[in-house]
Structure formats: structure tokens, C-alpha cells
Amino acid sequence: MAAAVVEKVINTTMGDAKQRQMEGYRLEENSKTPLTTYFGAKVENTDIALRAGSRGPTVLEDFHNREKISHFDHERIPERVVHARGAGAFGEFKLHTALTGITTAKILTDTSKITPAYVRFSTVNGSRGSADSVRDPRGFASRLYTEEGNWDIVGNNIPVFFIQDAIKFPDLVHAVKPEPHNEIPQAQTAHDNAWDFMSLHPQSTHMQQWVLSDRAIPRSFRHMQGFGVHTFRLLDADGKSTFVKFHWTPHLGTHSLVWDEALKLAGQDPDFHRRDLYDAIEAGSYPKWELGVQLVKEEDEHNFDFDLLDSTKIIPEDLVPVKNIGTLTLNRNPDDYFTEVEEVAFCTSHIVPGMDFSSDPLLAGRNFSYFDTQISRIGVNFPDIPVNKPVCPFATNLSDGHMQTQSKKNRTRYHPNRHDALPVTAPQHGGFRPYAEVVNGIKERMHGPKFNEFINQAQLFYNSMSETEQQHIISAAQFELSKCFETQVQQAAVERFNMINHEFAKAVAESLTSVTVPAPAKYHNQKSAFLSQVNGKSQTFTAEGRKVGVYVMEGFEYSQIAAISAAMQAVPMMVKYVGPGTGPVKSSSGETVTAEFTFENSRSTYFDAVLFVGSPASDQSYLKSAKNGRLIHAAREAFMHQKTVGATGNMVGWLATMCLPGDVQVSQDVQDQTGVVTAVNVGSGAQFAKTFIDGVAKHRVWERDVSHIAA
Ligand code: HEM
Structure with missing residues (x-):
């Protein structure tokens, strides 16, 4: 169905x-x-x-x-200068834990309210038509339409940034975008300019680790964390400030693709992430995130060995735990992409009373840049575009401009005026008042001294990864640097890697013939318990929302799949039948299932797991039809991408001999052979379903050796 x-x-x-x-x-x-x-x-x-x-x-x-x-x-407007490619959805936010006494913002103190929400996810580097699965940070721009105005957390799925000061942003973007002489390569940093920039900016070392890691190839938008990155402030009724960092944590866990899969998907389905979000919402499988806060008292500001104003640093959760306070649910797709996604305009400066900014120099630049770029992208009256309008009453003395659509009857567009029109509001009645910060210093182009330490948290990140994740970082670095053609660039990158971990640098250098590795540097060997996607403390593993490709052909045995499919749908998972053609596929006993995909028009990369359903044992023609290159490739490829692979009935023998000889043995009963779940005789299907679903919930079978598989 x-x-x-x-x-x-x-x-x-x-x-x-x-x-x-x-x-x-x-x-x-x-x-x-x-x-x-x-x-x-x-x-x-x-x-x-x-x-x-x-x-x-x-x-x-x-x-x-x-x-x-x-x-x-004149249909085209300029695409966003960064984050051009994105997908958006509406939803709602419900606070469950009030931050009473810490902020006066109603959105963070009133647990009775449900607040409309909107999120636009994006890639950073590629143009509007580029592929979804490229190696890149992902934008996670969220908007809560609160009763006190729009509150935007314009974040990424990575909690730190490449640079510390917004004045560097044009340099950064010019370096990571395709090289200017030939506009190659699209949507990726595997080129000399990007790595040259990073090697000349030690401040990017920490972010570089995140981008080389699996975080930069997420499984879907539904499986991504979001981070506000900067330190903001929350203000109580007396104007007292508490520093805060914002986190979105997905209920489905934070999970990624593997690199080979990401590369293939860029061609097989460039809309992979956009489609996944759209399909999940259409199917009623609404993605959810917890809004978390890390709170630091004003008086504790200097208790860390990094500066809270430095966006290249996290506050490790081992030091300051994340407190979850509310749930975001995305439950409605846009009706019109242009007006509801392309024309949305976020800005870090959209905050509400009870909040304020810290003096992070990157944040200061962003507060200016978004509004400024939106003026040329969608015109000065962009707040009137429906997706951007607050749901609370709003009235300004702003006037005229291109595409002004409001006919204001008020004849005074200035303040104060003889009619007392548009009076200001005192803070005790909800007017925004900035934090009364004591500022004292010499006007100069300088940062605080802790801004000059760049390596500690890069080491912390690498050390905290599981062995598999470290291997993925090494492979990613080998890939990226192999696409750089200047030895000087490769050498500088490896020297930087050596400051993080000597073995890492050595492993990367092995794939680069002209590069030498310096002597080991000083390493602190500390780990965080929260950073790994494999064994991190705040990680979630669930089969919910996962897509399973169930491969069937005319004459399949319905009893082999009926109970298993029902069990998967109950999770709920998305069961997608794949057949020789689209439409109904008839079983040997007359029941039909509807194939949404064909062997030819789909690839195993579309699914989190694959399952091959057999026919009654007497039906030899079924196995003959299964001698199909696409089908065999799907099994081998899913195996290689360390996914759960299943087979029932006579397809177990097919899997063991035709697809994965030596890796899988034929078994009558349910067996789990490093994530290959098989049973010639599925019986009631209950045990098979449980083993298969538990396998899918693990996301991938990292312990499976796939080095000998070519698919
Ligand atoms: C912590 C660092 C940063 C993060 C997390 C971040 C995140 C984002 C996100 C998520 C978007 C997409 C918004 C959307 O979906 O419409 C975006 C767009 C953009 N960002 Fe950033 N960004 C960062 C740093 C900067 C800096 C430093 C600047 C400039 C000084 C900047 C300038 C822009 C611009 C111009 C856009 C396009 C906005 C538009 O056309 O609507 N960003 N950024």
C-alpha cells in the first residue's frame, strides 16, 4: 500500500x-x-x-x-549568497519546563501555550540546484512565532563555526565556494582554496573536524541536531542576565549516511533530504526535536579555559549539561515552495523581550548581515511576506519602499506625535530592553586572549569519536586532500592534523605521496562523553521513521512478509515495496502489495534497510527472476553500507550464494549474522520482525567487515 x-x-x-x-x-x-x-x-x-x-x-x-x-x-530572485539550497516545514513548539526566574520571555516560561513554528534546513555551500547529500554543514534555521514577536534561532547542525569574527565571513565564503576561475567543484570543500583558507586560519581547526566527520553527511534533516552556536543572554524581570546556548536534539537520534552512499545519492536522488522530510510529514510521521539550553551564570563567565564569546568553541556538556525544556514538532509541508521557503527571511537579531545577545563578534556581524542581504534578495518590505509576518499584532513607523502593501491610516509616521500614535512600551509591560552591560575598553582590532587557543577542542572532538568515526574522519580527509592539487596546501593541512593527533596525520599522509608528517605534538587525551554519534551519552537509537525497502516479485509468499510488515508499520516505520514494476504485485496466494519503486528506478541507498521476500519453495521460476543484476547489487550495496539486510524463504539461499558468498550462511530459523537477518522458515514472523527491527534501530552494523565488497 x-x-x-x-x-x-x-x-x-x-x-x-x-x-x-x-x-x-x-x-x-x-x-x-x-x-x-x-x-x-x-x-x-x-x-x-x-x-x-x-x-x-x-x-x-x-x-x-x-x-x-x-x-x-523576472521570476528569479537572487538565491541566498550562502545556504541557497533548502527545504522548509511548519509546525509547533510546546514548552514543558519553564525557565521561570531566568527569563521573562513568555515562550520560555508559559507551559500552557502552543507556539507556531517554522524551520528551514539547508546546505551552506551549494547553489539552489545542487545535491542534498554533499559534505557540508547543514543550516537549521528555526522560527517560533511567539506572542511577543518572531524569535529566530538561525543555527547549524554543527555547534561551532569556522571563524571567530564576522569580518572574516566574506573571506571564508569566497574560499569555500567553487574556485572562481572555473566554478568547480560544486557544493563541496574538496579543493585547494578551501583547504588553503583553513590552513591559514587555525581558528577553523575545530570546525574542520566536525566537517570531516559524519556530521557533515546527515542521514536526513530528521536525524540532525541543531545548534544556535553563539552564546546569548536570558534576562529576568530585574534585567539580571544568564548566558545561554540553544540546542535542538532530534527524537529520532543523530545519524549519518556513509560517504559512498552520500556520493552516490548526489546523483541518484539529489533531493534525498528534501524528499525525506516532505514524505515523512505527508505520511504523518512528524519529526520532533527537544529544545535544550545550557545555562551559565553571569558570575561564572570566566570559569572556562575558552571564551564564551568565541563561536569556535562548544561548552562541553560534561561541564554544563543540556536541560531540555520544550518540544518542536514539524507537521505541515508548505503549499508553495517559493513563497513559503524561498522567501522566508531569518535573522539572528530576531529575539524577543527577556533575551539579548552576548558580545560574540561573529554574532554582531550576523545581526547586520541577514537583514542587509534580504533587502537585495527580497526587498525592504520582506517582513510583510506571509511566511515572515509575526502572528502577534505589529505596527511600525517604517514607511513606503518597494512593494509596500499596507495602507496605513495613521497620518504620523514618526515618534513622538500629537496623536500619541504607536506609543512605546515600558519593559515591565513587555517592551524590549537590552541588557545593561558594563563595557570598558580601548577601541582596537583585538579579541580576548582565550580566542588564541585553537587546538584543545579539536583534539577533544577527535578523541571522543569511536574507532569507526575516527576512520571516517581519516577517509574524509584523504578524499578532500586528494582533490587538492597543490602540495603546499596538503602539507599545511597534514601539519594541522598532526596538532590534533599524530596517528590521524600519519594515516592521511599515507594517501598523499609528497607530504611529510612532523614529530608528534602535545596531546591532552581528554574525551567528552557526548560527542560521538556511535556511543555519545545523549544519542537515541530507534527504528521509528526508518524506511525499509521490501523487495518482492510476482508469486512471493505473502505469509513470509505479512506479520513482519505489520510489525514494522506499528513502530511506525515506512515500508516501501520494490517490485519489477510499479503498482500491484500479486502473491502466490492472491494477496497484493503495491510497489512504489522498481528494481530499476530505485537503489538500496534510498532505504535504511532492505528485505528480500521469497516464494513458496516449489516455485523455481521465482529464483530465476531473482538472478537480476539490480537486485543482487541492492543486496550487496546495502551490506556494504553496513545496513540491516534481511531475506526470507528461498531468498535466503539466493542471498548466501548469489550476493554475499562467505558472509552469510543459510539457516532454517531466524539468525542474525552481523546484521544480516535470515530465516528460510519465518514461522509466525514475530521473532524475525523483532530481530530485523532491532537491527534497523542500531542504524548501522559498524562491526561488519565490508572491505572486500565492491558494490
Ligand atoms: C555561527 C555561524 C553561522 C551560522 C550557524 C549560520 C547559519 C545560517 C543559516 C541557517 C542560514 C540559512 C537561513 C535560511 O534558511 O534562510 C544562513 C544564511 C545566511 N548567513 Fe549565516 N550562519 C553563520 C554565520 C554567518 C555569518 C558570520 C554571516 C555574515 C557575516 C552570515 C551570513 C549569512 C547570509 C548573508 C545568509 C543568507 C540569508 C538570506 O539570504 O536570507 N552567516 N546562515
Whole structure:
């Protein structure tokens, strides 16, 4: 059966306030809506331009032709200068743990409210049409439409950044984008300029580790953490400040693709992440995240060996735990990509009363840059675009500008005025008042002294990885540097790696013939218990929301899959049938399942796990049909990508002899051979289902040796 699409009803609650507002802008056009010009005249013919004679010249007076072409000519707006490629969804946020006494922000203190929300996920480097699965940080820009105004946490899925000061941002982006002479390579940092920049900026060493790690190739947007990165402030009623870092933690766990899979997906399904989010929401499998805070008292600001104002550093969770305070659920796809995703405009400066910024110099630049770029991207009145409008009342003295659509009756656009129009609000009644910070210093181009230490947390990250994750970092570094053609660049990168870990540097250098590794540096050997995706303390492992490709052919034995499929759907997981063609596939006993994918139009990379269903033992033709290169490749490839692979009935023998000889033995009963779950006789299916689902929940079988598999 194809996944049912869940109809989202719009209620009169605060949680749906944004959708009620959006409804006013959504057009229901159908066969009863006549086509008109932009000015309302009904159109009689939109296929042939007005001509002087059927073979004569086209005439200028055809206003419909001119309007149609001219509007088309101006359809494109500039894409975002970074984070151009993205996908968005609406949802809601519910606070469950109030930060009473720490902030006056209602969104963080009132647990009775449901607040409308919106998130846009993105890649950083690639253009709008680039692929989703590239190695890159992911944007995680979230907006809560609170009663006190829009609050944006414009974060990434990586908690630190390449640079410490926004003045470096144009340099960084010019370096990591495709090289300027030939605009190659797209959407990736595997080139000389990116690595040259990083080697000349030791401050990027920590972020570089995260980008080489599996974090930069997430399994999906649903499996990503989000981080506000900067330190912000929360303010109580007396204006007292507490430092805060914001975290989004996915209920489904933080999981990644493997590199070979990511490379293939970039071609097989460039929309892999966008599609995954869209499909999950349409199927009612709504992704959820916990909003967490790390709180540091004002008086503890200097108790760390790093500066809280330095965005290249995390506050290790081992030092300051993350306290989860609320849940974000994404439950509605946009109706129109352009107006609801392309035109959304986030800014770090969108905060609400009860919050403020820290003096992080990167944050200061961002507070300026977003608004500034949006003026050229979507015009000065972009807050009036529906997706950007607050749901609370708003009124400004801002006036005019391109595409102003509001006719304000108030005749005074200044303050104060004789009518007392648009009065200001005192902080005790909800007016925004910035933190009264004592500032004292010499005006100079300088950072605090702790900004000059770059290596400790890079070492901490590498040390905290499991062996598998370290191997992935090594392979990623080998890949990236092998795409750099200047030895000087490779040498500088390896020297930096040596400051993190000598064995790491040596392993990378082995793949680069002209590079030498310096003597070991000083290493602190400390680890954090929270950074690994394999064994990190805050990690979640669940089969929920995972996609399983179930391969069937005409004449499959329904009893081999019926109970297993029902058990998976109950988790709930997404069961996707793959057949020789799309549409119904009939079992030997007459039941049908609907194949959404075919052997030819899909790849194992589309799924978290694959399962091959057999036929009644007497049916030899079934096995003949299974001698299909695509099918065999799917099994071998899923095995190579360390996924759970299953087979039932006579497909167990097929798997053991045709696909994975030497790696899998035939067994009558349920067996788990390093994540290959087989049973010639599935019986009731209950034990098979449990073993298979438990395998999927583990995400990958890292202990499986796949070095001999080519797929
Ligand atoms: C902690 C570091 C940073 C993070 C986490 C971050 C995150 C993001 C995200 C998530 C977006 C996409 C917003 C969307 O979905 O529409 C974005 C866009 C953008 N970022 Fe950043 N960014 C960082 C640093 C910077 C800095 C330092 C600057 C400039 C000084 C900057 C300038 C921009 C610009 C110009 C856009 C495009 C905005 C638009 O056209 O709407 N970012 N950033």
C-alpha cells in the first residue's frame, strides 16, 4: 500500500495561528477558476500569440503575451549568497519546563501555550540546484512565532563555526565556494582554496573536524541536531542576565549516511533530504526535536579555559549539561515552495523581550548581515511576506519602499506625535530592553586572549569519536586532500592534523605521496562523553521513521512478509515495496502489495534497510527472476553500507550464494549474522520482525567487515 497522506486540520488554537494567517494568502485555484491576466481580464487563448496573419509577424499590442513573457523574465530572485539550497516545514513548539526566574520571555516560561513554528534546513555551500547529500554543514534555521514577536534561532547542525569574527565571513565564503576561475567543484570543500583558507586560519581547526566527520553527511534533516552556536543572554524581570546556548536534539537520534552512499545519492536522488522530510510529514510521521539550553551564570563567565564569546568553541556538556525544556514538532509541508521557503527571511537579531545577545563578534556581524542581504534578495518590505509576518499584532513607523502593501491610516509616521500614535512600551509591560552591560575598553582590532587557543577542542572532538568515526574522519580527509592539487596546501593541512593527533596525520599522509608528517605534538587525551554519534551519552537509537525497502516479485509468499510488515508499520516505520514494476504485485496466494519503486528506478541507498521476500519453495521460476543484476547489487550495496539486510524463504539461499558468498550462511530459523537477518522458515514472523527491527534501530552494523565488497 502507498503511504496515506495525512490531512492537517487547522484549528482555532494559538498553535495554528500561523496557519490561519497563511490561509488568507493561499489560493484555491481549480477548474472553476477562469484564467485571467494579472489585472483580471479573462483570457480567451494562452497558446498562440496575436499575429498579423497566420504566417505574419507577432504584434506588440498583445498585452497577454507581453505580460506572460515579461513576468516570466523576472521570476528569479537572487538565491541566498550562502545556504541557497533548502527545504522548509511548519509546525509547533510546546514548552514543558519553564525557565521561570531566568527569563521573562513568555515562550520560555508559559507551559500552557502552543507556539507556531517554522524551520528551514539547508546546505551552506551549494547553489539552489545542487545535491542534498554533499559534505557540508547543514543550516537549521528555526522560527517560533511567539506572542511577543518572531524569535529566530538561525543555527547549524554543527555547534561551532569556522571563524571567530564576522569580518572574516566574506573571506571564508569566497574560499569555500567553487574556485572562481572555473566554478568547480560544486557544493563541496574538496579543493585547494578551501583547504588553503583553513590552513591559514587555525581558528577553523575545530570546525574542520566536525566537517570531516559524519556530521557533515546527515542521514536526513530528521536525524540532525541543531545548534544556535553563539552564546546569548536570558534576562529576568530585574534585567539580571544568564548566558545561554540553544540546542535542538532530534527524537529520532543523530545519524549519518556513509560517504559512498552520500556520493552516490548526489546523483541518484539529489533531493534525498528534501524528499525525506516532505514524505515523512505527508505520511504523518512528524519529526520532533527537544529544545535544550545550557545555562551559565553571569558570575561564572570566566570559569572556562575558552571564551564564551568565541563561536569556535562548544561548552562541553560534561561541564554544563543540556536541560531540555520544550518540544518542536514539524507537521505541515508548505503549499508553495517559493513563497513559503524561498522567501522566508531569518535573522539572528530576531529575539524577543527577556533575551539579548552576548558580545560574540561573529554574532554582531550576523545581526547586520541577514537583514542587509534580504533587502537585495527580497526587498525592504520582506517582513510583510506571509511566511515572515509575526502572528502577534505589529505596527511600525517604517514607511513606503518597494512593494509596500499596507495602507496605513495613521497620518504620523514618526515618534513622538500629537496623536500619541504607536506609543512605546515600558519593559515591565513587555517592551524590549537590552541588557545593561558594563563595557570598558580601548577601541582596537583585538579579541580576548582565550580566542588564541585553537587546538584543545579539536583534539577533544577527535578523541571522543569511536574507532569507526575516527576512520571516517581519516577517509574524509584523504578524499578532500586528494582533490587538492597543490602540495603546499596538503602539507599545511597534514601539519594541522598532526596538532590534533599524530596517528590521524600519519594515516592521511599515507594517501598523499609528497607530504611529510612532523614529530608528534602535545596531546591532552581528554574525551567528552557526548560527542560521538556511535556511543555519545545523549544519542537515541530507534527504528521509528526508518524506511525499509521490501523487495518482492510476482508469486512471493505473502505469509513470509505479512506479520513482519505489520510489525514494522506499528513502530511506525515506512515500508516501501520494490517490485519489477510499479503498482500491484500479486502473491502466490492472491494477496497484493503495491510497489512504489522498481528494481530499476530505485537503489538500496534510498532505504535504511532492505528485505528480500521469497516464494513458496516449489516455485523455481521465482529464483530465476531473482538472478537480476539490480537486485543482487541492492543486496550487496546495502551490506556494504553496513545496513540491516534481511531475506526470507528461498531468498535466503539466493542471498548466501548469489550476493554475499562467505558472509552469510543459510539457516532454517531466524539468525542474525552481523546484521544480516535470515530465516528460510519465518514461522509466525514475530521473532524475525523483532530481530530485523532491532537491527534497523542500531542504524548501522559498524562491526561488519565490508572491505572486500565492491558494490
Ligand atoms: C555561527 C555561524 C553561522 C551560522 C550557524 C549560520 C547559519 C545560517 C543559516 C541557517 C542560514 C540559512 C537561513 C535560511 O534558511 O534562510 C544562513 C544564511 C545566511 N548567513 Fe549565516 N550562519 C553563520 C554565520 C554567518 C555569518 C558570520 C554571516 C555574515 C557575516 C552570515 C551570513 C549569512 C547570509 C548573508 C545568509 C543568507 C540569508 C538570506 O539570504 O536570507 N552567516 N546562515
